[in-house]
Amino acid sequence: MIEIKDLSVTYHSNKEFYKVFTDINLTIPTGSTCALIGPSGSGKSTILKALAGIITDFEGSIAINDVPLSPTMQTIGFIPQNYGLLPWKNVYENICLGVKIKNKKVKIDKNAVKSIMHNLGIAGLEHRYPNELSGGQQQRVSLARSFLLKPDLLLMDEPFSALDAITREEIQDAFLILWKRYSPLTVLVTHYVEEAVYLGQKIVILSTNPRRISKVIDNPIFGVKNIRKQKEFFELCSTIRNFIKEDWTTC
């Protein structure tokens, strides 16, 4: 379980202080996913960076299973918007990087790498460099790296937004299959309503002016097979869309 209490983040650049949001409160149970959806500039990336331990001087508290958040104590997998692969490492080295840094003494289980690569459909690409891969393949490598870690917390910042519609759906499916196997607590940021409904067990709607959480929805249809083609899916999407339309314009 992750508990965010009264979270506020202040950026200071050039002696200017800039408070992004105040008092964000959110609890997400272990073994579930949470989708943050909000207009650009609403602070989605900022929340994620605080959860990732990249922004450390925030106010309020973040705790995982009652232990204060700390990148050294917990295993946190973070996938930034551009996938975060190191251009000088090949696919295999990139996938192993997380485990290598986290457990310096543990030998990497080659079979586990192989099976995750196989599951994500990137077997055979071991020796390629990131710039020899398509965006979709890069994203799969990035997912492989994070899942190999078996993280306590998996964070993804607009993970599939740079991909074309068909690739995006394929990778969403690949993600969901892997996620069901390991079920790490996952927080993902998106600006697609469909993505939030498809991947978020909890859907958190953020708004600007002021930046805050304006609604939390427990998603009853998360994980249902072939849900994307069913009536409930469209209905939930359009409910959320209607809510957003008012919420993001009236303020």
Next chain:
Amino acid sequence: MLEKRTFYGYISAIIILFAIWHLVAVILDLPIIPQPFMVLDNLTAIFIDEIAIHGLYSIWRIIAGVFLAIIVGVPIGVLMGYFDKFDRFLAPIIYLTYPIPKIALLPILMLLCGLGEMSKIIMIFLIIVFQVVVSVRDGIRSIPKEIYYPLYSLGANFMDIFKEVLFNASMPNFLTSIRIALATSISVLFFTETFGSQYGMGYFIMDAWLRVNYLEMYSGIIVLSFIGLILFVFTDFLEKKICRWQYK
């Protein structure tokens, strides 16, 4: 080490250069410009007995100087590139000392370190180290912040960051700076070797000149150029190998 095509490129370049040289020598017909074949004859005759030892001394001085510059320059460049505090403190010092023509310090160096190996190696070190520092620093500064994020969230320490990111990211810039610096350091080496030394290509060439032995002088110039070429090709080779990811 070399690709076949580049290899043939080098061969034809050598042939063209020698043809021009030959033409100039025939047309001008002066003792100070001997014909290339005579020089090559002389070179093969005296290389092992007379030139090789000087060549080895020069190579040793260059490598020692470059090595020192790397040992000192890379850590400073890394710290300046990664930690703003170091940069704010050191950048003014580096910027003020960078433009000083280091060769002008040679008399002082020779007084402080003597006429022997030390002053020559330190001279090369001084010339290269600034370029190493600045290029490594700039290389690291151009790394987008997002690259670090997944590592920070894993609790990576500075050594991890250095090994996985900083080292690799600064390599292309670093090797380019070494290549540029090598050209300068060979000229400088030539100059320093004309003082207080019985060994080195600089000494050999100037000595041949004083003895009015132009064939030996040209042999020496060819060997010194060849040393430069080898060092260049070696840096290229390292770059292709270590920075292979860049060319894909």
